Amino acid sequence: MAGGAASGGSAATDTYKEARNWLLLPSWVYLGAFVLVPVIMMLIYSFLTKEFRGGVVWEFSTAAYDQFFFDRGLFGDEPARIEWTYITIFWRSIWQAGAATLLALAIGFPTAYFIATRPEQARPMWVFLITIPYWVNLLIRTVSMKFMLRDSGPLNDFLIGTGLINDPISIINTNFAVQLGLFYSYLPFMVLPIYASVERYNFSLSEAAADLYASKWVTLRRVLLPAVKPGVIAGCILVFVPSMGSFLAPDLLGGAKNFMIGSLIEEQFKGNAGNWPFGAAASMVLLSMVLIVLMIFARQQAKAEKEAS
Amino acid sequence: MRRSNYDVKGLPGFFGITILCLVILYAPLLVVTVYSLNDSNSITNWEGFSFRWYVDVFSGPESQKFKIAAWNSFTIAIIAATAATTISTLAATAMVRGGKFKLRTVSFGLISLPLMVPEIVLAVATLIFFNSVGFTRGYMTILIAHIAFCIPFAYLPISARMQGIDDSYEQAAQDLYATKRQAFTRILLPMMLPGIISGYLLAFIVSLDDFIITNFVKGAGVETLPTAIFGSVKQGIKPNIMAISTMLLGFSVLLVTISYFVSKTDNKK
């Protein structure tokens, strides 16, 4: 073992150290040109003046952000009041994403735990079963959900058939339908990180707790949960972040009343009616939110790792 | 009576919830598959088993539209996955076998940027970019955007695979008089093949499935399968959409399954 420790620990694997920059060049150039530069362009666009037929005029303006947060009346000459329309849409996005995250946690945690406690050879198969649906086209999954939730759809048929309800409940075009759709879209993202952390968890800690008279539920709450918290947080982030900006679920399942920020953004770029700077500004607000969440998360994870070591 | 072993891991009800989870995940997909085989003009009533909607996809009134969309989707997916896999393999070699270097974190951030930025935001940014540099929206703009967001999906399995390969293999090759290039092509690359294949397949699926970004950058007249399906669904779910969705669904499941079994072929010592 001495050899392994000395060779593996001290030097990172550096076989291709000399060629490093050449090997990285294609990804730097490509992602720089077609991801990083576009995001910067978007930031610039959000500070430009809108052109009436879509597109922009190259004149600096904070009108897009102003429109997002403040109402200055029809002609823009009244004193500024908070504009609730877009903040409400934003707030609804957070609320919907949060609800979907909680739903996913309620189902995802027990599932992840169950899979992680299977015999080692059986686990990859379970994980595979959970991941397959993620790789199916999101659009098709959302359409399937729409089909399922219809008033005369299979879910209502099933519930009536079992005698639980007499008349179909209308789920489609409600907030709940959107929550269900988001939950369904990103459920595998909740299961996988929790699974990974429960699998790493040392179950002799639970045995020690049981030995010291703790019941299973107390052990779960006081011993296991703190240990797997980073995985749970990671799962919540992975569901919450894409849910926030999702477009398909609210568009197909929510109907016109249950607008989320994704739809608001999309509308700004459709045809000639849109407002590009406003769309770019709304995108920037969303992006900032997401980056803040990710940064808090990264700090938390770093702290958790420090505590663990 | 002997008491059975105290199972410290088992928690009551968790098995049931796991089954519920699987039902939730699979039921909508199964229902769509079943209803795609429905011999009815409406999607509401079951009127017996039939392949007529599959036939309709290939020869019905909308077949021409679907054929062109399928051609676009598949050619874009093949080119995007190939480009993304190549770029990612090179990048992974630098990241995993390049020692410690200052720009490592920055490079990793850049590679995973398409995963961190919400898809709709990336779509907006890409559209704005194409618009401001004067690219005409169409097949090429879709392709360029697809390569970008496919890179992290190809990168992750490839770099994971490479991290799993002990560098003593390349060292052994060099010890036995191979140059670094020979150690890469003759030893490392063959050992990484499962990772490269699963990276390629994942990139392929992600490209094939993308709707949001494609919808923003496609321009008028150019459709891929997802945008064509979305256009039809907006006018209500029709049985031929169920059929085409089922085919696409089956294709994705097939590719993921291949990817799973390929990556399982581990290099045992």
Place this chain on the structure above:
Amino acid sequence: MSESRKTAIDVRGAVKRYGDFTALKTISLSIYDNEFFTLLGPSGCGKTTLLRMIAGFEDVTEGAIFLYGDPIADLPPNKRPVNTVFQNYALFPQMTILDNVAFGLEMRGQPKSQARKAAGEMLELVQLSQFAARKPSQLSGGQQQRVALARALAPKPKVLLLDEPLSALDLKLRKAMQLELKHLQRETGITFIFVTHDQEEALTMSDRIAVMSAGELQQLGEARDIYERPRNMFVADFIGETNLLEVSVDAINAGRATCHLGGGHELSCNAVEGVNVGAKVHMSVRPERLFMSEGPTDSEGLKGTVRENIFVGTDISTLIDLDDGPKFIVRTSNSDRGNKRIFEPGNEVYVNMEMEAARLLID
């Protein structure tokens, strides 16, 4: 070892630093042609780093390394006529056994057919010809070990480096492989440099051993020499079992040192360079070189009480508390038990030392 032997590897003032951390502190040593040489030490002592510097996987921060007189420190590994048997074998999983063994020859420019023929002969030498077409994963650990050996020997290296090659094998197989390696070294006449943390393995196989600790060379010598005449505390303690006693040196006369230990017990032993009168140092006495008697003998017997007997197969270890003094372990062979009295816990006993058994240590 005659002094006229050719030097295979000459390490001169080699230093290895990783940033602020110094893994090797100015090592100089010569390894002779046709020698079985072992680098021995605990984890992190720098032995593997030194081996990898000779192989070319770690660059030399300061100093030089010569291979039969030629400087090699700046050559990449693929330009050094030195081959390695890796700890995890590093057999190429996608290639057959034969292709693995032929790899080095092929890389040296031999045509494929010729390389394969030579590889086949090599496999015969390690008795694995019947597995030539198999993949490494289809072989047992011991067989993989021999393939790794064949692969490294096939290009006829000037020096063979072995990085703890036996550590993954079980005890029985390890013992068998130790002998096989030793034979192979004699047969091929190639210089072997062997890295291990197992002192018993090192003693069994090596012509000479370099004991290392904390990046420094502690002692270099023949196996027997290292065991019987350890230079310092670390070597005495690391190799074999020993009684380490704190002593004060009272006098040195004609190469003999007279010392006393706690409780006033007197002892004498050979003087050692670097230990002077008045010094408080440690003394090492191997337990098998002590014997017990009921009464004082003419040698300097130390009076004590038996505390415990521990049965360890071929021997019995007896723990003895000296009166007002340190504890002792005495090892008695079980072979001719008829002639020896067995002392039970509580018995009074005198501990006696064979001539030359005690060794003063310099730190």
